[in-house]
Each structure stands twice: as structure tokens, then as C-alpha cells.
Amino acid sequence: MSHDNSIETFADQVKAIPGGENLEICYSCGTCVSKCMIQQKLEPDFNPRRLLRMVMMDMREEAFESPTTWYCSQCDLCYSACPQEIHISAVIAAVKQLAVEAGYSTPLSTVTVDETLCAGCGICVMACPYEATHLIQKEVAGVMDLFSEVDENRCMGCGICVAACPLGAISREGVSNEEINKQIKVKNQKFAPSLVIFICDWCLRENDDLSILESYPANVRVIHIPCSGRIDPQMALLALRSGIDGILVCGCKPGECHYQHGTDITTCKINLLDTMIDQIKLKDHHVKFVQIGTQERGRIRQEIDNMLETLTARKESH
Amino acid sequence: MPAKPKFAFYWAASCGGCEITITELGMRLVDFSEKVDIVFWPAAMDYKYEDVHSMKDKEIDFTFFNGAIRNSENEEMAHLLRKKSKILIAFGSCSHMGGIPGLANMFDIESICERVFDTAPSLDKSKGTRPVIKSKMPEGDICLPELYNQVKTLAQVTDVDYFMPGCPPVVDQVWKVFNAALEGKLPPKGSVIGVNPKTVCDVCTRKKVEPGFKIKEFHRPHEVELDPDLCFLAQGVICCGPVTRAGCGIPCLKGNMPCRGCYGPAEGIEDQGAKLASAIAAIIDTDDVEALQQTLASIVDPAGTFYRFSLADSIISQIKYKKGT
Numbered sequence: 001m002s003h004d005n006s007i008e009t010f011a012d013q014v015k016a017i018p019g020g021e022n023l024e025i026c027y028s029c030g031t032c033v034s035k036c037m038i039q040q041k042l043e044p045d046f047n048p049r050r051l052l053r054m055v056m057m058d059m060r061e062e063a064f065e066s067p068t069t070w071y072c073s074q075c076d077l078c079y080s081a082c083p084q085e086i087h088i089s090a091v092i093a094a095v096k097q098l099a100v101e102a103g104y105s106t107p108l109s110t111v112t113v114d115e116t117l118c119a120g121c122g123i124c125v126m127a128c129p130y131e132a133t134h135l136i137q138k139e140v141a142g143v144m145d146l147f148s149e150v151d152e153n154r155c156m157g158c159g160i161c162v163a164a165c166p167l168g169a170i171s172r173e174g175v176s177n178e179e180i181n182k183q184i185k186v187k188n189q190k191f192a193p194s195l196v197i198f199i200c201d202w203c204l205r206e207n208d209d210l211s212i213l214e215s216y217p218a219n220v221r222v223i224h225i226p227c228s229g230r231i232d233p234q235m236a237l238l239a240l241r242s243g244i245d246g247i248l249v250c251g252c253k254p255g256e257c258h259y260q261h262g263t264d265i266t267t268c269k270i271n272l273l274d275t276m277i278d279q280i281k282l283k284d285h286h287v288k289f290v291q292i293g294t295q296e297r298g299r300i301r302q303e304i305d306n307m308l309e310t311l312t313a314r315k316e317s318h
Numbered sequence: 319m320p321a322k323p324k325f326a327f328y329w330a331a332s333c334g335g336c337e338i339t340i341t342e343l344g345m346r347l348v349d350f351s352e353k354v355d356i357v358f359w360p361a362a363m364d365y366k367y368e369d370v371h372s373m374k375d376k377e378i379d380f381t382f383f384n385g386a387i388r389n390s391e392n393e394e395m396a397h398l399l400r401k402k403s404k405i406l407i408a409f410g411s412c413s414h415m416g417g418i419p420g421l422a423n424m425f426d427i428e429s430i431c432e433r434v435f436d437t438a439p440s441l442d443k444s445k446g447t448r449p450v451i452k453s454k455m456p457e458g459d460i461c462l463p464e465l466y467n468q469v470k471t472l473a474q475v476t477d478v479d480y481f482m483p484g485c486p487p488v489v490d491q492v493w494k495v496f497n498a499a500l501e502g503k504l505p506p507k508g509s510v511i512g513v514n515p516k517t518v519c520d521v522c523t524r525k526k527v528e529p530g531f532k533i534k535e536f537h538r539p540h541e542v543e544l545d546p547d548l549c550f551l552a553q554g555v556i557c558c559g560p561v562t563r564a565g566c567g568i569p570c571l572k573g574n575m576p577c578r579g580c581y582g583p584a585e586g587i588e589d590q591g592a593k594l595a596s597a598i599a600a601i602i603d604t605d606d607v608e609a610l611q612q613t614l615a616s617i618v619d620p621a622g623t624f625y626r627f628s629l630a631d632s633i634i635s636q637i638k639y640k641k642g643t
Binding site: 117119120121122123125126127128131133134135145146160161163164165166167168229232233234236237238240241254255261264265266267268269271272273275276277279280281282285 | 588620
């Protein structure tokens with residue numbers, strides 16, 4: 001059977017996009033799948049190995065519809081594990097690019113811009129790990145001005161821009177400022193210290209660890225956020241002002257962040273907040289950021305217990 | 319408003335810049351002085367506190383009160399002018415948010431006195447001097463106002479009708495507010511007046527940054543040659559524009575200096591410093607985790623920079639004094 005070289009296969013198209021060229025050296029060992037947090041925590045059908053096979057087998061529509069194409073946040077946990085050193089997220093990104101060109105769009109919950117609030121400062125443009133936001137000149141309510149615009153097919157919904165936006169002009173359903181602030185309420189008890197835990201959706205690998213979070217009484221409030229980069233120092237201060245004794249922010253270990261830079265951005269935020277708290281000589285404050293690695297099972301309990309112990313000791317000394 | 323409303327202008331803990339902004343009205347000042355009856359203005363005219371005491375309650379139609387509340391005299395005058403005025407306007411950053419004097423909330427009063435009287439370089443070698451509220455002299459007792467441990471905003475000691483930010487408020491905004499007050503066209507009580515919507519960034523015409531840009535090192539404005547057409551943040555210089563209310567007419571930016579935040583937090587922001595920290599942290603280059611601490615260390619004096627004018631009014635200050643530390 002003769003092969004017609006003039007017809008460009010799906011694999012050819014993927015390979016033509018920078019990042020997609022390593023497609024063919026994949027021998028489908030599946031190590032990437034074992035490393036992937038999405039496959040474990042969010043979407044059992046997420047499977048980079050299978051997606052790469054789909055591309056090679058010219059299964060275009062199936063690949064475009066596969067959650068793997070859309071859910072990959074380029075955390076690159078699989079990259080360092082791949083024996084063939086394939087930059088898998090880059091191959092997936094190439095597939096996604098073709099899917100977008102073919103008219104498919106992301107199934108993820110993404111951020112939206114409220115133009116009545118947006119001042120066009122460009123902070124979100126610099127903050128987004130995926131370059132999903134950009135500024136455009138457009139007319140809103142009869143005025144020509146700069147506004148932020150989101151490319152929803154690039155947006156992974158991490159909420160880093162939501163925290164960075166000074167005016168609350170960018171938001172995402174479920175993690176808006178109002179929705180999070182509403183949760184920061186802990187009934188203040190006389191003896192038990194109150195603790196608010198902001199936990200990123202990805203740093204706890206095992207279900208055992210997640211159930212630990214539910215084992216604490218009402219003085220410990222757990223707020224789930226997509227990425228530790230979603231918190232902003234004003235949130236922490238509002239919590240402290242409302243009488244909450246301590247704040248524990250949990251994120252991923254550097255290099256393991258599901259949204260590339262979220263955990264590092266949080267390091268910067270907490271560092272700046274700590275410095276300011278020190279400068280202002282705010283005593284007895286308790287804001288702590290812990291970075292939990294994918295291998296550190298059970299660490300969350302240890303961190304919460306330590307924090308509660310410190311807060312209890314402080315409360316008793318007063 | 320009566321045909322010729324009575325006007326007062328008082329200064330508490332302030333530098334005098336707010337008074338100067340009034341003189342910047344130029345020829346409009348003549349017009350103004352014909353329209354209002356100036357009943358109290360210590361910086362410009364000879365009035366005594368007794369004159370205010372002898373007024374009836376609510377006799378003054380509107381009072382501009384500039385300066386923070388630093389000592390017992392400031393507070394006493396705030397209460398007195400509140401009692402005697404129909405409309406009390408917190409005029410300028412110090413009265414609105416504590417301003418530069420509010421930065422003293424980073425310290426307690428004893429450590430400030432220690433610095434001023436003991437450790438600051440001085441030809442006077444005497445140590446241990448401290449202000450005394452009451453001193454006995456042959457002629458009788460001499461009294462000084464009591465210096466407070468906390469710098470407060472006007473609204474933290476009395477009921478305020480309007481807030482007019484700025485260090486100082488720019489003259490065109492002052493003129494607009496004057497006229498609005500004279501015409502009885504002020505917005506609902508509690509409003510921030512003499513301002514524009516959104517933030518300084520909204521009106522800034524500098525070229526904004528491109529996607530993917532991150533800051534590797536921060537510089538203070540005097541350390542680098544600044545491009546007059548490019549966003550300061552894109553040059554690694556901290557600018558308070560993203561969190562600061564618009565309305566100043568951006569004189570600092572036009573003078574190639576970053577926004578220092580004197581117009582206070584924009585609508586929707588409660589803590590100017592914390593929100594700026596949130597924005598700045600998100601634009602730091604984090605590719606090299608090792609270098610991160612160095613980048614953060616290049617931000618000199620974060621509290622003083624992010625809260626330059628709003629510390630006394632910030633959530634962080636509220637937490638500190640609520641706890642009584």
C-alpha cells in the first residue's frame with residue numbers, strides 16, 4: 001500500500017508546532033500518568049500517555065475532546081520523570097493550540113473581567129503564569145480606554161490574577177473576594193484558638209490527607225482555593241482583625257506548584273506581609289505559609305497541630 | 319448655605335502643605351474670600367481658640383481640617399470644630415488617613431523620643447530630655463499637649479462628613495469642592511470627594527508592560543535613569559498607582575516620579591499597603607527561587623513604601639492598637 005506524503009497527518013501538525021516535535025519518541029510507558037496530579041485528584045480520564053497515542057493514531061476529534069488537552073496546567077511534574085525526556089506539557093499545548101484553531105474551547109471555569117472596575121493597570125498581565133491576560137484598547141460605555149482581556153483558552157482558573165488585581169475587577173466563580181471573605185468567619189471561642197487554613201487544591205496528594213482537614217472542630221476553618229497564589233495579604237489582615245488567632249496557608253513545594261509559579265508568588269506575598277508586620281511591630285501575629293511536597297503524607301496534620309499548639313500557648317499566656 | 323457661609327481651616331499634625339495649596343488658588347482666592355466669611359484660619363489670619371469657643375454650635379458652615387491627630391491639642395480642636403461646624407471635611411492625606419505622620423505608628427512614643435532626644439546626631443550632648451505635659455515655673459505652670467502613642471486619623475476621633483485626600487489635595491479639586499460646598503451640591507455624607515473614579519493607572523499614559531514581564535530587581539527612583547514613557551513597575555520601580563485613587567492629575571508621574579499613594583486606596587480597597595503587596599508579589603520573577611530572597615530584599619522599607627500615607631488608617635494599624643500592643 002502506498003503512502004501519500006502530501007496529506008498532513010495530525011501528528012505532523014502537532015510536530016510542526018514548537019514543543020510538539022518530541023511526540024514520536026514516546027514509547028507509552030505511562031510514567032507521566034503516575035506522576036500526574038490531575039489524573040489522581042480531578043479527572044480519572046486525564047491521561048497524557050493516551051493523548052499522545054491518539055495523536056499518533058490520527059484520532060483528531062477524540063484528542064480535541066479529551067480532558068487531557070484542556071486540564072494540563074504545565075506543572076511539569078511529568079517532565080522530570082519521563083525517561084525519554086519529552087516535554088509532555090508542550091506536546092499537550094500543541095494539541096490544545098490545534099483544538100482552539102478547530103473551534104474547540106476550554107471546559108474549565110475561567111476568570112472574567114468586570115470592565116466597570118478594571119483600570120487597565122496591567123498587573124494581571126504580569127501576574128498570569130499562562131499569559132492568558134493582555135491589555136486591549138476598546139470602547140466601554142462610550143469611553144476609549146485600556147482594559148484587561150482574558151484569553152479563556154489559556155486561562156487555567158488558578159486565581160493568581162484575582163488576588164493580584166487591586167480593584168477586584170477580575171474574578172472567578174467560586175473564588176471571588178466576596179465568596180472567600182464570607183468563609184473567613186470562625187466563631188471566636190474563649191479557650192480554643194481560632195485558625196483559618198487556606199489550602200490549595202493540589203498540595204495534598206492523598207485522600208487520607210484531605211480527610212484530616214475534616215477532622216478538626218469548628219474553631220478550625222478550612223477554605224479551599226485553587227492555588228495558594230489566590231490569597232492576598234488583605235484577606236489575611238481582615239481575618240486577623242475579625243479576631244481570628246492564626247492563619248495557615250498551605251501550598252505546593254517550589255517546583256511542584258500546579259500552576260507553575262503560584263507557590264513562589266505566595267512566598268513573596270507572605271514575605272512582604274511578614275516584613276510589614278515586623279516593621280509595624282504587630283506582636284503575636286500568626287500567619288504561616290507551609291509548602292507541602294507530593295511525598296509528604298501526613299504533614300498537614302503535623303502543621304495544623306503545631307499551629308494550634310502555638311496559638312493555645314499564646315492564648316493561655318494572656 | 320447662607321448667602322455668605324462661614325468657613326474655617328484648621329491644621330493639626332501636618333506640614334503646612336495643605337495651607338499652601340489654598341494659596342495656589344491664586345486670583346480665585348479673591349473670589350473665594352468674597353464668597354465666604356473666613357471665621358478661623360490660624361495659619362493665615364489672627365484668630366484665637368477662644369474665638370471658636372465663643373461661637374454657637376454649628377455656627378461654622380464648613381470646616382477644612384488638615385493634619386493627623388498626634389496629640390491632645392489636635393484631638394481637642396477636632397472635637398471643638400466638630401461641635402461648631404455643620405460640615406467637617408477631613409482635608410488632605412494626614413487628616414484622611416494619617417498621612418506621613420501616621421508612619422510613626424511603626425514605633426512607640428518612647429522609641430521616637432529616644433531617637434529624637436538621645437541618639438540622633440546633635441551638637442547638644444544632653445541626653446534623656448523628654449516632653450513634660452506640665453512644668454512648674456516661677457511665673458506659673460507651663461503646659462504642653464500630650465503626645466499620643468498612636469497617630470490617629472480625624473475620623474478615628476470624631477464624626478467626619480467628607481474626606482478629601484491628597485498630599486496636598488490638588489488645587490483644581492479644592493476649587494471644585496469649594497464650589498460644590500457653596501452650591502450645596504456635596505454627595506452623600508461619608509463620601510470621598512475631590513477625586514476621580516478608578517486608579518492612577520487608569521489615567522496614566524505611560525506604556526504598559528507586555529505579557530510575561532517579571533521584575534528581577536527593585537530600584538528606588540534615584541538609583542536608576544527613568545524612562546519617562548514607560549510604566550514604573552516595568553522599570554522595577556515601585557509605584558503605588560495600581561492601588562491609589564485617581565484625581566490628582568498625576569503631577570508626580572508627569573515629573574517622572576512614581577505615584578506615592580497620597581490619594582489613598584481606591585474604591586473597593588480597604589488596606590492600601592496589603593493590596594499593593596499582593597500586586598507587587600505577583601509580578602516578581604520567581605524562575606530562580608534562590609534569587610527570590612534577594613529580589614525581595616531589594617524592596618527597601620515595604621511598610622513605609624506601601625503604606626506611605628495610609629498606615630494610620632490601615633487594617634494592620636487597627637489590629638495593632640486593638641490589641642493594645
